[in-house]
Amino acid sequence: xxxxxxxxxxxxxxxxxxxxxxxxxxxxxxxxxxxxxxxxxxxxxxxxxxxxxxxxxxxxxxxxxxxxxxxxxxxxxxxxxxxxxxxxxxxxxxxxxxxxxxxxxxxxxxxxxxxxxxxxxxxxxxxxxxxxxxxxxxxxxxxxxxxxxxxxxxxxxxxxxxxxxxxxxxxxxxxxxxxxxxxxxxxxxxxxxxxxxxxxxxxxxxxxxxxxxxxxxxxxxxxxxxxxxxxxxxxxxxxxxxxxxxxxxxxxxxxxxxxxxxxxxxxxxxxxxxxxxxxxxxxxxxxxxxxxxxxxxxxxxxxxxxxxxxxxxxxxxxxxxxxxxxxxxxxxxxxxxxxxxxxxxxxxxxxxxxxxxxxxxxxxxxxxxxxxxxxxxxxxxxxxxxxxxxxxxxxxxxxxxxxxxxxxxxxxxxxxxxxxxxxxxxxxxxxxxxxxxxxxxxxxxxxxxxxxxxxxxxxxxxxxxxxxxxxxxxxxxxxxxxxxxxxx
Amino acid sequence: xxxxxxxxxxxxxxxxxxxxxxxxxxxxxxxxxxxxxxxxxxxxxxxxxxxxxxxxxxxxxxxxxxxxxxxxxxxxxxxxxxxxxxxxxxxxxxxxxxxxxxxxxxxxxxxxxxxxxxxxxxxxxxxxxxxxxxxxxxxxxxxxxxxxxxxxxxxxxxxxxxxxxxxxxxxxxxxxxxxxxxxxxxxxxxxxxxxxxxxxxxxxxxxxxxxxxxxxxxxxxxxxxxxxxxxxxxxxxxxxxxxxxxxxxxxxxxxxxxxxxxxxxxxxxxxxxxxxxxxxxxxxxxxxxxxxxxxxxxxxxxxxxxxxxxxxxxxxxxxxxxxxxxxxxxxxxxxxxxxxxxxxxxxxxxxxxxxxxxxxxxxxxxxxxxxxxxxxxxxxxxxxxxxxxxxxxxxxxxxxxxxxxxxxxxxxxxxxxxxxxxxxxxxxxxxxxxxxxxxxxxxxx
Numbered sequence: 001x002x003x004x005x006x007x008x009x010x011x012x013x014x015x016x017x018x019x020x021x022x023x024x025x026x027x028x029x030x031x032x033x034x035x036x037x038x039x040x041x042x043x044x045x046x047x048x049x050x051x052x053x054x055x056x057x058x059x060x061x062x063x064x065x066x067x068x069x070x071x072x073x074x075x076x077x078x079x080x081x082x083x084x085x086x087x088x089x090x091x092x093x094x095x096x097x098x099x100x101x102x103x104x105x106x107x108x109x110x111x112x113x114x115x116x117x118x119x120x121x122x123x124x125x126x127x128x129x130x131x132x133x134x135x136x137x138x139x140x141x142x143x144x145x146x147x148x149x150x151x152x153x154x155x156x157x158x159x160x161x162x163x164x165x166x167x168x169x170x171x172x173x174x175x176x177x178x179x180x181x182x183x184x185x186x187x188x189x190x191x192x193x194x195x196x197x198x199x200x201x202x203x204x205x206x207x208x209x210x211x212x213x214x215x216x217x218x219x220x221x222x223x224x225x226x227x228x229x230x231x232x233x234x235x236x237x238x239x240x241x242x243x244x245x246x247x248x249x250x251x252x253x254x255x256x257x258x259x260x261x262x263x264x265x266x267x268x269x270x271x272x273x274x275x276x277x278x279x280x281x282x283x284x285x286x287x288x289x290x291x292x293x294x295x296x297x298x299x300x301x302x303x304x305x306x307x308x309x310x311x312x313x314x315x316x317x318x319x320x321x322x323x324x325x326x327x328x329x330x331x332x333x334x335x336x337x338x339x340x341x342x343x344x345x346x347x348x349x350x351x352x353x354x355x356x357x358x359x360x361x362x363x364x365x366x367x368x369x370x371x372x373x374x375x376x377x378x379x380x381x382x383x384x385x386x387x388x389x390x391x392x393x394x395x396x397x398x399x400x401x402x403x404x405x406x407x408x409x410x411x412x413x414x415x416x417x418x419x420x421x422x423x424x425x426x427x428x429x430x431x432x433x434x435x436x437x438x439x440x441x442x443x444x445x446x447x448x449x450x451x452x453x454x455x456x457x458x459x460x461x462x463x464x465x466x467x468x469x470x471x472x473x474x475x476x477x478x479x480x481x482x483x484x485x486x487x488x
Numbered sequence: 489x490x491x492x493x494x495x496x497x498x499x500x501x502x503x504x505x506x507x508x509x510x511x512x513x514x515x516x517x518x519x520x521x522x523x524x525x526x527x528x529x530x531x532x533x534x535x536x537x538x539x540x541x542x543x544x545x546x547x548x549x550x551x552x553x554x555x556x557x558x559x560x561x562x563x564x565x566x567x568x569x570x571x572x573x574x575x576x577x578x579x580x581x582x583x584x585x586x587x588x589x590x591x592x593x594x595x596x597x598x599x600x601x602x603x604x605x606x607x608x609x610x611x612x613x614x615x616x617x618x619x620x621x622x623x624x625x626x627x628x629x630x631x632x633x634x635x636x637x638x639x640x641x642x643x644x645x646x647x648x649x650x651x652x653x654x655x656x657x658x659x660x661x662x663x664x665x666x667x668x669x670x671x672x673x674x675x676x677x678x679x680x681x682x683x684x685x686x687x688x689x690x691x692x693x694x695x696x697x698x699x700x701x702x703x704x705x706x707x708x709x710x711x712x713x714x715x716x717x718x719x720x721x722x723x724x725x726x727x728x729x730x731x732x733x734x735x736x737x738x739x740x741x742x743x744x745x746x747x748x749x750x751x752x753x754x755x756x757x758x759x760x761x762x763x764x765x766x767x768x769x770x771x772x773x774x775x776x777x778x779x780x781x782x783x784x785x786x787x788x789x790x791x792x793x794x795x796x797x798x799x800x801x802x803x804x805x806x807x808x809x810x811x812x813x814x815x816x817x818x819x820x821x822x823x824x825x826x827x828x829x830x831x832x833x834x835x836x837x838x839x840x841x842x843x844x845x846x847x848x849x850x851x852x853x854x855x856x857x858x859x860x861x862x863x864x865x866x867x868x869x870x871x872x873x874x875x876x877x878x879x880x881x882x883x884x885x886x887x888x889x890x891x892x893x894x895x896x897x898x899x900x901x902x903x904x905x906x907x908x909x910x911x912x913x914x915x916x917x918x919x920x921x922x923x924x925x926x927x928x929x930x931x932x933x
Binding site: 001004014016017024025028036037040041044050055059062068075082083101103104113117130139168178218246248252270273275276312313314320326347348349352355356367392404421425465470 | 490492493494495496497501502504505506508509510511514516517518519520521522524525526527530531532533534535536537539542543545546547548549550551552553554555556557558559561563565566567569573575578579581582583584585586587588589590591592593594595596597598599600602603604605606608609610612613614618619620622623625626627628629636656657659660662663664666667668669708711712734735736737738739742751758759760761762763764776782783784785786787788789790791793795796797799800801802804805806807808809810811812814815816817818819820821822823825829831832833834835836837838839840841842844845847848849851852866867883884887892895914917918
C-alpha cells in the first residue's frame with residue numbers, strides 16, 4: 001500500500017493551530033528553517049483511512065493467539081486503558097510539586113510495595129524504562145556496591161549460554177567483562193563449570209529462572225551459594241517471572257537484584273515494540289545505591305527523594321514511565337493475592353500444550369515445563385527439509401502468531417512457545433490442531449510450507465536485501481519546496 | 489477452577505488438562521522448584537477489586553493530583569502541555585497496534601513496520617538527517633546512546649555537555665558514562681546561552697559535544713556556531729532539539745550536526761507524569777551501523793511487492809550479544825506512532841504555525857509579566873523571569889491562586905534561585921497569560 005507521503009498533495013491539511021492574532025517576534029535569520037520539512041499534506045479523513053489500513057495489516061493479542069515465547073503476550077485489560085486516561089494521571093506534569101502529585105506518588109509507592117512482596121526483596125526503584133535498562137541499572141548497582149565495599153577489581157559477569165541477548169549486551173554497556181557458563185542436559189546451570197569460573201574477580205551472575213528453556217533451575221540454591229560464598233552477587237532477569245508469582249520468589253532463591261518486565265508479567269500492552277517498564281528490586285544492603293529520585297512515604301504523605309548521596313544517579317527522565325505504572329498497578333489490584341493463580345494457569349497451559357505436541361516435534365529437554373517450553377523442528381528439517389522458520393510462516397495462515405524461533409541458541413531449529421494464562425482450552429486446542437496439521441503437511445507437501453504464508457498482506461520478505469542496501473526512509477521523488485522555488 | 493482477575497479456567501478444563509499432562513494437581517507442576525525456595529504462603533498484597541471498584545479507587549488517586557485541567561499551568565522544562573489530536577487517541581486504542589509485540593515476524597506486522605518507516609522518514613525530515621531509529625526510551629537516554637556511538641566512532645572518551653542542556657539529560661549521561669569508559673565535562677552558560685569560544689576550548693579531544701536548541705532556559709543558542717566549534721575540534725556535534733520547534737527553526741543536519749536527538753513528548757504525547765514518551769535519535773548515514781535499537785527498512789516480498797522489515801539486525805543484542813551497539817530491545821513504538829500521527833495531522837504548515845503561536849505567546853508573556861527577564865536572548869516557547877523573592881516561593885504562593893507559574897531554575901542551577909521558567913504552549917491563551925501576569929504581580933509585590 002502507499003506511504004502516507006505518497007498520498008500528500010501540496011496545500012491540503014488536517015489540523016489547525018490557534019494563532020490568537022499575536023505578533024511573532026523576530027528570530028535571527030541564521031536560526032530559521034530554510035525549507036519546510038516534507039511532512040505529509042493530507043486531510044484528516046485520509047489520515048484516518050491510512051492508519052486504519054495499517055491497523056488492518058497488523059496482528060495483536062486482540063486479533064488472535066500470540067504464543068511468542070519469552071514475551072508473555074497475555075490479554076491487556078481495557079479497564080487499564082480507561083484509568084490511564086484519567087486527567088489526573090494523563091495531564092499531570094512530572095515537575096509538579098510533590099504536594100500536587102500525592103495520588104500519583106501514592107500509586108507508585110503502593111506499586112513498589114507489591115513488587116517488593118512478589119520478589120521477596122525490600123527496596124524497589126521504578127525508574128528503568130524497560131527490562132534491558134533494568135539489567136543495565138542492576139549492573140551499575142553491582143559496580144557501586146563493590147566500589148563502596150572497596151572491591152573495585154570485581155569486573156566479570158557470568159551469564160548462561162541460554163541467556164537473552166540483552167544480558168551480554170548489558171554487560172558490555174556497563175563496562176564489565178563477560179564469562180559464559182554452560183547448561184547441563186537437564187537444562188540446569190552446570191555447577192562444576194560454575195565453580196571453576198567464580199573467583200574474586202567475579203562481580204556476579206545474570207540469570208533468568210525459569211530459564212529461556214522454560215525450565216526452573218533445580219540447583220538454584222547451590223548456584224547462589226557458589227556466588228555468595230565468594231562475595232559475588234546474583235542478578236535475576238525477570239523476563240520469565242510470569243511462571244512463579246506467588247510460588248517462588250527471586251529473593252528467596254538467593255538473588256540480590258531483580259528486574260521485572262511490567263509489559264510482560266503485569267500486562268502493560270507492548271504497543272508494537274514498546275513502551276515497557278523495568279523496575280528493579282534489591283536487598284537492603286544495595287538500597288543506598290538505587291537511582292534518584294526514589295518514591296518514599298513520610299507518614300501519610302509521599303514524596304520524591306532526591307537526596308541520595310550513594311545513588312548511581314538517574315537512569316531515565318523523571319520518576320519512570322508513569323502510565324505503565326498505572327496500568328500494571330490496576331492489573332495487580334484486579335487479582336489481589338490471586339496473582340498466584342495467574343502463574344499457576346500460565347504453567348498449566350504451557351504443560352498442556354507440551355503434552356499435546358511432544359509426539360510430533362522434537363523435545364530437547366524432556367521435563368515438565370514452567371510457563372513456556374522449547375520444541376525443535378530438527379527432525380522435520382532432516383527428514384523433509386522443513387525448518388522452524390517454515391513452521392512459523394505456515395502458522396500465520398492459521399491466523400496464529402508464530403512462537404519465538406531460533407532462540408535459545410542452544411537448541412537447533414528452536415520453537416519457543418508461551419501461551420500465557422489468559423487463553424482458554426479451546427484456543428490452546430486450535431493451536432495444537434494447527435501445529436499437528438503443519439507437522440503432517442511437512443511430510444506430505446513440504447513445498448506449501450516453504451511458500452507460506454499465503455494469506456497475509458505480503459508474502460515472505462527479502463530480509464537480506466533490506467540489510468544489504470538499506471532504505472530506511474522514504475526517498476521523495478518530488479523536489480523539496482525550496483528546490484521548487486529555486487528552480488522556478 | 490480459577491476465575492480470579494482475567495482467568496477463566498473451569499473445573500472441566502482443569503481436569504481434562506491435568507489428565508492430558510499426566511499429573512494429579514497443579515502442585516505437581518511446581519515440583520521442579522526445589523522445596524527450599526517454594527513460597528509457602530499467600531502473597532501479602534492488597535485485596536482484589538472488581539472492575540467498578542477498581543475504577544473508583546484509581547479515580548480517587550487521580551483526583552489527588554493537580555493536573556493541567558485543574559490548575560492553569562506554565563510548567564515546561566522538557567515536558568509540555570501541547571494539544572494531542574483526537575486521532576492520536578483513536579489509533580493508540582486500536583488493539584492491532586496496542587497489543588502487538590515487536591515486529592519480529594514481518595508478514596504479521598506490516599502495519600506497524602510501515603508506520604515506523606514513516607516515523608523514521610518524518611524524524612529525518614525534521615532533523616535534516618539520513619537515518620532515525622524506531623525510537624529510544626526518552627530524551628535523556630538517547631543522549632547516552634549518542635555518547636556510545638561517538639565513543640566508538642571517534643575512539644575518544646571525553647563528553648562535552650553545555651550546561652544549558654536539560655539537567656535530567658545531563659544527569660543520565662553522567663550515570664552511563666563510566667560504563668562506557670567516558671568522562672563528562674560541562675561548559676557553563678554565559679548570559680543564558682553557550683559561548684562558542686568556551687565550547688571550542690572544551691571540545692578539544694572530545695568524542696562529542698551535546699547542546700540543546702532551544703536550550704533549557706528557553707533561549708535560542710547560536711547553534712550553527714556551536715556545531716562548527718565542535719566539528720573544528722574533531723568532536724561530533726550533537727543537537728538536542730524539540731520537535732515542536734522544527735517547523736520554525738533550522739534542522740540540525742543543515743548546520744553541520746552529526747546527530748540530532750531529543751524528547752518527542754511535545755509532539756503527540758500527554759504529560760503523563762513523565763512517561764511513557766519517546767526519545768528520538770537521528771544521524772548522518774555514516775553512523776547507520778552504530779545506531780542503537782530497532783530500524784525498519786524497505787524491501788520486497790517474493791512476488792516483488794513492497795514490504796517492510798526490521799533491518800540491520802546484526803547491530804542488535806539478539807544477534808550480536810556482547811558485541812551489539814546497544815542492549816536495547818523494548819523501545820517506545822506506540823508513543824512514536826502517536827508522534828507520527830500528530831505530525832501528519834499538523835503537516836508542514838501546522839508545525840510552523842505551532843512554533844509561531846508558542847513563540848508569540850512567550851513574547852506576549854514577556855511583555856505582560858511585570859518582572860525582568862533573566863536572559864536577554866531570542867527565545868522560543870519558554871521565558872525565564874527574575875523574581876524578587878525565591879522562585880520556589882513564587883510557585884508556592886501562585887499555586888494558592890490556582891496558577892502554576894513555572895519551574896524554579898534554582899532546583900537545578902545554583903545561583904539561579906530567583907529565576908522562574910515559564911512555558912507557553914498553544915493551549916494557553918492571551919487571557920491565560922494575563923491571569924499569570926496578574927497572579928505573579930500579586931504574589932511578588
